[in-house]
Amino acid sequence: MDTYYSPSISEVKNHRLRCNLTQKQAAELVCVTQVTWSRWEKGICTMPAGLWKLFLIMIKPTDEVNEVNKDIPRTTLQSLTDTWDELDIVSI
Numbered sequence: 169m170d171t172y173y174s175p176s177i178s179e180v181k182n183h184r185l186r187c188n189l190t191q192k193q194a195a196e197l198v199c200v201t202q203v204t205w206s207r208w209e210k211g212i213c214t215m216p217a218g219l220w221k222l223f224l225i226m227i228k229p230t231d232e233v234n235e236v237n238k239d240i241p242r243t244t245l246q247s248l249t250d251t252w253d254e255l256d257i258v259s260i
Contacts, residue, residue, distance in 0.1 A: 172217035181209045197226040
């Protein structure tokens with residue numbers, strides 16, 4: 169089974185601060201509320217791996233995005249949907 173990386177409390181906060189973002193600005197990058205972001209930084213709940221990946225992509229220069237993509241494995245759904253383009257399905 170694939171494992172997904174969820175960031176620690178300090179990683180969430182430190183990455184945000186290094187980018188000079190408020191909690192509200194960081195939350196908007198990943199389409200959540202400031203309250204949700206605050207909960208991640210306080211450790212009330214864990215930031216989902218997919219939103220962490222999105223945040224890293226949004227804050228990093230394009231040449232570093234490939235490095236981010238290598239750290240988080242593809243999901244089964246992603247693998248399945250990649251093959252959909254190869255199918256020759258005719259709509260009725």
